[in-house]
Amino acid sequence: MNFHTPIERINTDSFKWDDLQRIFGASDVLPMWVADMDFPAPDSVVSALNSRVEHGVFGYTMQSDAYNQAIADWMKSRHGWSIDKEWIAFCPGVVPALSFIVQAFTEPGDKVAIQTPVYPPFYSVVTDHGRELVQNPLIEQDGYYTMDLEALEQSLDDRVKLFILCSPHNPVGRVWRREELEAVAKLCMERGILLVSDEIHADLVYEEGAHTPLANLSEQIKENCIICTAPSKTFNIAGLNTSNIIIPNDSIRRRFKKTLELYHVNSISTLGSAATQAAYTGGKAWLDEALAYMKANMEYVSEYLGEHIPEIKTRVPEATYLMWLDFRALQMSPDDLEQFLLKKAKIALNKGSAFGKDGEGFMRLNIACSRSLVEEAMKRLDQAVQKWRKEQQQHKQTV
Known part of the structure; x- marks a missing residue:
């Protein structure tokens, strides 16, 4: 299975991709939020559905x-x-x-x-x-x-x-x-x-x-x-x-x-x-391949954050394709953090505060997508945090 090739989901009535303007107030952001994959379903599933549809x-x-x-x-x-x-x-x-x-x-x-x-x-x-x-x-x-x-x-x-x-x-x-x-x-x-x-x-x-x-x-x-x-x-x-x-x-x-x-x-x-x-x-073989691909994506994110954006902490989870990112070092309110990611990084994640008060300062990232999309998200996040660092430094110098 080729998980590397991005699948176009825009204009498919996708909640994840086509409802961004309503949910986030922006349509020019990378959707890495709601928990579905950007991968096609297993061939066995697609074949079974085709057969059932052909029956009519x-x-x-x-x-x-x-x-x-x-x-x-x-x-x-x-x-x-x-x-x-x-x-x-x-x-x-x-x-x-x-x-x-x-x-x-x-x-x-x-x-x-x-x-x-x-x-x-x-x-x-x-x-x-x-x-x-x-x-x-x-x-x-x-x-x-x-x-x-x-x-x-x-x-x-x-x-x-x-x-x-x-x-x-x-x-x-x-x-x-x-x-x-x-x-x-x-x-x-x-x-x-x-x-x-x-x-x-x-x-x-x-x-x-x-x-x-x-x-x-x-x-x-x-x-x-x-x-x-x-x-x-x-x-x-x-x-x-x-x-x-x-x-x-x-x-x-x-x-x-x-x-x-x-x-x-x-x-x-x-x-x-x-x-x-x-x-x-x-679907067993497909799932095993998908798990290996998604784990590699998570390891990439974990290593990238550790090397380039140490302010953001995370762990490779034991299960799910959802990473729990700790942004508390940025000291932003839940709303400010969401707006920072939407406006500065141009990525849409799930607000940690939606998962309860214990989730404040966190965001949930979905990595069940092509590596190229994950890399683009990390690049955008890196650039946004670099600007944030400069602003923090300038603020300290003026105080």
Whole structure:
């Protein structure tokens, strides 16, 4: 697969490329923000979609045994996790699934715990439904994040009914170790708190076998958790609106499906089904190549910043294609930092403050694109920071 050649995405109704003016107030910036790739999907996916389109009929589609089997086989081969096909519930996306889960398993006034900084919808799926948010900030040391289990334990009172885990973690890029997951699960299960694990980035791990599905820790944990998965991030098919919510416990699964029925979420996407099966049965080689390419991009960014822009700190993440950049040395407010990047560097990144107060001073960079685009972004950032240095020096001389 040739990941080096940039693919033109302008005028394809791309949220990432075509909505810059509305989102950022500028259209002349490099879009390195929202988490989709600029790579074509695997050939197996494109071929399957072409075949399905040529058939010409796009009526209602069932969640077939072949669809479920493809998911089960992938979980076993990629993550060593044996699942029953009956555990799989289709949903149009992981974020809608989280919203349905909050509705199904909590009541207004209940509390839901999350670990911050974290993917912005983790906040809204809780507060939009009138539930109270419990924030358990991660501990950051030199760009590496760990769980604050002591603070988490203190925050889990009897009103907390749900704990939403991000595993691997977006935006800090951690792949939680088995002992970390076990500790969180123990705290929740001792208090009767249902565990929900968003594992949408599980396939985007750079050390083979490093990711542990939460439900694969023990029989007891398996019966008290919901695992949210999707092929969307892995194979760049987010626009096909397909996710798979894996729920081993029968009563929990029935309750979740009851909520889906309440909102008439009962039909899988025709093209999403075809793409998912093709991705999981024929996309392994493509994914392995993509991971190698993206890791090289991240190493390039890390080395470039260290050599040319030491004010900006980062680490190569353990998972995802998203880099968490620490701009705190520039001492700018979140809005000023965003404007600095848009106007001076001409690059569009995700504001760290959108991931919570703990994200202030940070920005999230998406490197799932051609190396030439990454190099151009670093060049622009370098030039902008050089000008900033000169301005700082001039300011000191006049004070």
